[in-house]
Amino acid sequence: MNVALFGASGATGKHVLAALLAEGITVRALCRNGTALDAFVDELTEVEAEVTVVEGELTSKKAVQKTMRGCDAVICLFGPHPPYTDLFCADATALIVESMHSLNISHLLCQTGAMFGDYPDNRSWAMQEMVDSFQHRHPELAEDRSEQERIVKSSGLQWTLIKPPRLTTGAVNEEIQVGDDLPVGVLSSASRATIAHWLVQELHHPVHIGEALFFLD
Template sequence: MKITVFAATGGIGRHLVDQAVAAGHEVTAVVRRPERLADRPVRVVGADLAADDPTALRTAVAGADAVLSGLGPRSAADFGIAARGTAKIVEAMTRSGVRRIVVVSAAPVGVVPSPGRPHPPKRDPGDGPLMRFLMGPAIRRVLRRHYADLALMEEMLRDSGLDWTVVRPPRLTDKPVTGGYRTAYGRNIRGGLTVSRADVAHLMLHLLDRPESIGQTVGVAN
């Protein structure tokens, strides 16, 4: 399969690249600093999703069977990058005739409002009392701008007409890939507080072969 990976040197992106290569996929990696992937057997396209470079993005996705995105802010200065960058990815895919995309969001986003969904559900059906009444509200207050960005990103995908899947992990760790995580469509994982970046990448790759995941949000946790 020909796969294009955005944010390919990020916490999840680097696992996507390595696992896709190991599985025998033909990988195009999109990064701001191509030299950081000089040692990987992949096609590298230099592009900055914070800038306006549509030609590079169309070059990156042209001919791909699927797009995987680990895009998200690395610091406060990157606020808004998930929605802005995903909008540019969607445009490049639409112009290039590429339909399949799997992206990373976050577990709390299901109850975060966006312009097209100003009144989301008050609680996620997978959240237990601890997450629903204590941890969830506290996390959303602290990271409200980050989650607002992700909620807008998800809205753009819902309206895109593409074959999208959104993966919503809880707190990410740097533990190794296990393949032993739990998943659920349309809800978070009861009692699932963490998952490794490597396992999120593993799930994203496997969702490419699951047509039932198209148009779905997928909760994942250990």
Template structure:
């Protein structure tokens, strides 16, 4: 399968790229700086570009089977429009190039899943993460109305732990406490979702 990966140099994206390469996929990574791919740079096709640019995405996307986005803001709690601008660029580029499959990383607590959160979670989502989550709402809603074969993935708190290979994934998973899931397991789920039809037009919550 030919995958275009956004956010390939981030902590979840690197897991995703590594898994895709080991699985035999042909991977193109749209990145601002190919050096950020580290030892993966020789195993993929790096394309220098901006994930919020329709033109850059469309140029990289032609001839691929799917887009998988693991874009994130690192340690920043301000969105600066990254997710809303990137989702608009991605959906426009996908329509332009005829690539319909899109797997998009969001977060548990965004949009309709806010009501399923615990009280402590709601406090964090509505204060510290307010900017990020408000922008993700715009992005996710745009993707769901895009007409593409989308999957919006909603993981709980991300950790840097090893993949367990076992996790819960469902359209509705009300939470207690502060559940988490490793970035490695999230990457594995996204990779599997891109290769199948089970999660098309669905927004799975995933957690350990």
């Protein structure tokens, strides 16, 4: 299996990249700094497949399509960093979706987060209050992420949205709770290693097509 990975240099992205390579899944990753990602891969002890690093920007159609060429699925893990002035998720996702159609790739797994979108039934009262406060402080960020989800849902692809709560550095929990109706609260969390492990399983056996999934360790 060949997978295009966008956001490989981030904290979750590195866990996912390591899990894919350990499982023997070939990866093509788009990265601004290819040297740094190559150095990370060189330090991995379990590598059963190859990774090709494509240097470029998420705004470049040429770079995005080069990353996807020959792939069976696409994973998106990118997101902005504080102070959230560089908002790009919706535009980047739209370009990725367009490129997937051009290259006849249908399987898309995209991570956003439990804080984004209109999911009051999945949040405790306190969690929803925190979401409302965050969206009030960062309305442009909230809209960018919500638009990203709308693009995925209307893409016509075999999509899955991944919406973990607070991400941690914990170990893999193979018994993690996953569901589109799963309630999460202020103290809910999921480890990046667990998300990576789950993604590998979903790639092999996609059973959550067309679902926006919440996670709870």
